[in-house]
Every structure is written in C-alpha cells, then in structure tokens.
Amino acid sequence: MGEESSQQKDEEIVRQIQSGKIGLFAVLINRYEDKIKRYSRKFLSDHEDINDVLQDIFIKVYKNIRSFDTKRKFSSWLYRIAHNELINTLKKRKKKTLSLFDLDILFPQSANDSSNSLNQQIDRKDMEKIIDKCIDQVELKYREPIILYYFGGLNYREIADVMQIPISTVGIRIKRGKEIMRSIFEKSGYNL
Amino acid sequence: MIMNNQEQKSIEEVVLNKIKSGEVKMRPKIYFVLKTTLIALSVFVVILFVLYLVSFIVFTMRASGAWFLPGFGPLGARTFLFSLPWILILIAVILIVALEVFAKHFTFVYRRPIVYSMLIIIALVLLGGFIIERTSFHPDLFWRAREGHLPLMGRIYRDPNMMVEPQNVHHGVVSELTEEGFRLKKSNDEILNVVVSGETQFPFEKEIKEGDIVVVMGERNDDTVQAFGVRRINDELDIFQRRPPRFPPEGR
Numbered sequence: 001m002g003e004e005s006s007q008q009k010d011e012e013i014v015r016q017i018q019s020g021k022i023g024l025f026a027v028l029i030n031r032y033e034d035k036i037k038r039y040s041r042k043f044l045s046d047h048e049d050i051n052d053v054l055q056d057i058f059i060k061v062y063k064n065i066r067s068f069d070t071k072r073k074f075s076s077w078l079y080r081i082a083h084n085e086l087i088n089t090l091k092k093r094k095k096k097t098l099s100l101f102d103l104d105i106l107f108p109q110s111a112n113d114s115s116n117s118l119n120q121q122i123d124r125k126d127m128e129k130i131i132d133k134c135i136d137q138v139e140l141k142y143r144e145p146i147i148l149y150y151f152g153g154l155n156y157r158e159i160a161d162v163m164q165i166p167i168s169t170v171g172i173r174i175k176r177g178k179e180i181m182r183s184i185f186e187k188s189g190y191n192l
Numbered sequence: 193m194i195m196n197n198q199e200q201k202s203i204e205e206v207v208l209n210k211i212k213s214g215e216v217k218m219r220p221k222i223y224f225v226l227k228t229t230l231i232a233l234s235v236f237v238v239i240l241f242v243l244y245l246v247s248f249i250v251f252t253m254r255a256s257g258a259w260f261l262p263g264f265g266p267l268g269a270r271t272f273l274f275s276l277p278w279i280l281i282l283i284a285v286i287l288i289v290a291l292e293v294f295a296k297h298f299t300f301v302y303r304r305p306i307v308y309s310m311l312i313i314i315a316l317v318l319l320g321g322f323i324i325e326r327t328s329f330h331p332d333l334f335w336r337a338r339e340g341h342l343p344l345m346g347r348i349y350r351d352p353n354m355m356v357e358p359q360n361v362h363h364g365v366v367s368e369l370t371e372e373g374f375r376l377k378k379s380n381d382e383i384l385n386v387v388v389s390g391e392t393q394f395p396f397e398k399e400i401k402e403g404d405i406v407v408v409m410g411e412r413n414d415d416t417v418q419a420f421g422v423r424r425i426n427d428e429l430d431i432f433q434r435r436p437p438r439f440p441p442e443g444r
Contacts, residue, residue, distance in 0.1 A: 022211060022218075025207075025208065025211065026204055026208055029203070029204045029207060029208075030204065033203060033204065051203060054203055055203055055206055055207055058203070058207045059207060059210065059216050062207070062211060062216060062218060063216060063217070063218060063219050064219060064224075065218055066218055066219060066220065066221045066223075066224060067219070067221075067224040157303075160302070160303050161299065161303075164296060164297075164302040165302060166302065166303055166304050166305050166306075167303050168305070169305070
C-alpha cells in the first residue's frame with residue numbers, strides 16, 4: 001500500500017480516504033507536514049504553538065475531507081484551511097483584527113508572474129535566500145503570498161484561492177513584498 | 193534531523209491516534225450538503241429582502257411625492273435629500289454588505305477586485321428593486337392594507353410616517369382650474385388652493401388640466417399654497433394609478 005500510494009496523486013488519495021481508507025491519511029500528513037510547518041513558522045514563532053496548530057489543521061482537514069471536490073487541487077484546499085487556522089490563532093493571540101478591506105483588494109493594478117522586472121533581476125534561488133533572511137521583517141499581508149509562491153509551490157491563481165483575494169492583488173503583494181525584502185537585504189549588508 | 197523526524201512522527205501519530213480512537217470523525221457528506229443549502233437559502237432570503245426594501249423605498253417616495261422633487265432645482269434637490277428614508281437606506285446598505293460577504297466565498301467573486309463585485313451587486317439590487325417597484329406588487333399590498341386584508345405587513349403600509357409628504361410638498365389630483373391656479377384634491381380628500389405665479393417652475397409641462405396628478409412644492413398658508421413649482425406626474429409614475437380594479441380612481 002505504501003509504495004503504491006506514494007506515487008498516487010493527492011486527489012486520488014483523498015478520494016480513497018473519502019470512501020473509507022482512512023489509513024491513507026498518513027500519506028497526506030507525510031507529504032504536507034513540512035510544507036505546512038514552514039508556512040506556519042512565518043505566522044507564528046512559538047514552537048509549541050506551531051505543533052498545536054499543525055495538529056488542528058490536519059484534524060480539520062480530516063473532519064472536512066468529504067467536502068473536498070477531488071476535481072480541484074488538494075494542496076490549495078489544504079493551504080486554505082491552514083490559512084484560516086493560522087489567521088484565527090493570530091487573532092486570538094494578538095486580539096487584533098486583520099484588515100478585510102485593503103486598498104490592494106479594492107483597487108488592484110495589474111501584475112503577473114512574467115512581466116515583473118524584479119523577477120528577471122533576481123532568480124528564484126537568490127530570492128529564497130533573501131526570503132529566509134528577511135521574511136520575518138515583512139508585513140504579514142506580503143509575507144504570506146511570498147511563502148506560498150516560493151515555498152508552497154502555488155501559482156498566483158492558487159494563492160488567490162487560499163487567501164480569497166483577487167489574483168491581481170496576489171501579484172502586487174508579491175512584487176511589493178520582494179521590493180521591501182530586497183531593500184532590507186541590501187541595508188543589512190547581506191551577500192548572496 | 194533525527195529530532196525533526198521524531199517530531200514529524202509525533203504529529204502524525206497524534207492525529208492518527210485521534211482518528212483511530214474515534215475522537216475525531218469525518219463529517220458526513222449530508223452535513224456539507226445541508227450547510228451549503230442553508231447558506232444558499234440565507235443568501236436567497238437576503239436577496240429577496242433587499243429587493244423588497246429597495247422597491248419599498250422607491251414606492252414610499254413616489255407615494256409621498258418626494259421622488260419628483262429633484263425636478264424643482266436646488267431647493268427641490270435639498271428637500272429630496274432631507275426626505276430620504278435614511279434608516280431604510282442604511283438597512284439596505286447593511287444587507288448589500290452582507291451579500292458581498294456571502295458572495296466573497298465564491299471563486300468568481302474573490303478572484304476579482306472587491307469594487308467590481310460591490311458595484312455589480314449594487315447595480316443588480318437597484319435594477320431589481322426598480323423593476324419590482326414598477327409592478328403592481330406594492331400598490332396591491334398598499335390597497336390590501338387599506339382594506340384591512342394584510343394583517344402582518346399591513347402596518348408598514350398604513351404607517352402614516354412611512355409615506356408622509358415632505359414639508360412644503362403637496363401631492364394630489366387637480367380637481368378644478370381657478371383664475372389663480374387650481375384646486376388640488378389630496379388622497380385624504382383635503383382640498384388646497386394652489387396659486388400659480390409667473391415665477392412658478394414647471395419642470396416638464398406647463399399646461400395643467402383637470403384630473404392631472406401633480407406634485408406641488410410651495411409654502412402652505414391655511415388652505416392656500418403659493419406654488420414654487422408644479423410637476424405633472426405621468427400616469428405611469430403614479431402608484432395610485434396602479435390600484436387594483438376593485439378601487440375606482442379618486443377625483444376623476
């Protein structure tokens with residue numbers, strides 16, 4: 001079962017879990033635990049909190065797995081649950097409301113993956129190094145799409161689905177976030 | 193790395209143990225079907241209510257004559273603004289925001305800027321509200337309420353504050369032409385003498401005949417109104433023309 005399931009697509013595994021093979025849920029945990037942990041670390045710094053939230057995320061995924069449409073992408077759905085859980089944890093902890101009405105959402109300008117000059121200047125690996133060093137200093141609204149894009153492997157459309165914001169806003173936030181990080185990186189005198 | 197593996201295992205173990213022990217259970221499909229149905233029903237009810245509200249606002253404003261005031265220039269526009277039912281408008285705005293919040297759960301809504309979906313919702317609500325207002329829906333309820341056949345909602349239509357004329361605005365049928373102007377028969381059968389002068393504004397048609405339904409703006413002194421402006425209301429615009437056949441038109 002192990003080898004066979006390790007080659008199956010997420011959506012196929014979910015379909016089997018939905019029909020009763022609950023043991024396969026372990027495969028999904030194995031596949032996504034590290035990714036979700038890395039994603040969670042960018043929201044929460046406390047190690048214990050992250051483990052608790054991680055458990056809650058996977059429990060929520062299991063509870064709601066029958067609502068998942070296997071024609072859609074599982075990772076986007078999982079990140080959406082993780083996003084909600086992390087935002088709720090942050091709200092509880094900081095007792096701070098996260099803004100629903102953001103100018104980027106109200107009036108986003110056009111932006112896309114390829115037309116970004118910054119993308120051409122800095123290649124993906126360099127960007128990942130910059131992110132590792134500077135991401136904590138960037139506002140959450142820019143931090144989250146950058147993490148999902150560079151470490152979660154999601155495209156703009158999938159990130160829009162996770163965060164439930166316009167696709168153009170995702171582009172703007174990634175672009176601005178990268179600009180902010182680059183400036184922090186340069187000011188700190190780091191070398192690539 | 194070893195520690196990391198142990199940690200991974202523990203999270204996996206904890207979750208799987210909870211599943212195997214039955215502490216955590218998968219929600220049945222019917223739960224999600226019911227939840228979706230409930231949300232869809234709530235959205236439907238909110239849509240119906242907001243359409244009713246918008247059409248009712250327009251209906252009351254036509255009934256009071258306030259709707260026709262912007263035709264009387266800046267003074268008319270100012271009176272129009274003051275006579276708007278702001279509480280009902282505020283409720284409608286809250287419901288529109290609630291619809292936007294509901295709509296934001298749909299992919300085709302959140303993938304686009306919020307301004308677009310908000311504008312589309314507002315446009316559809318206004319359009320729907322105006323279409324309903326043009327039907328006999330509200331006049332029928334209004335006349336039923338008058339007959340006493342509308343026990344629950346009747347109060348809304350009978351409420352004297354709901355369709356009260358704004359200050360210095362008089363709405364009714366021209367019952368007789370006089371040398372100074374004309375006599376105006378209001379819906380409560382009160383007769384007013386309307387004095388028309390050279391300064392009186394006629395936004396659309398100057399010629400007034402007996403039987404015309406008009407809105408007069410002007411200061412009232414006893415039974416006399418010095419007309420600042422007179423506007424003949426097209427029959428189609430007047431809600432009282434859309435009364436059910438069992439009510440013969442008044443003043444005709």
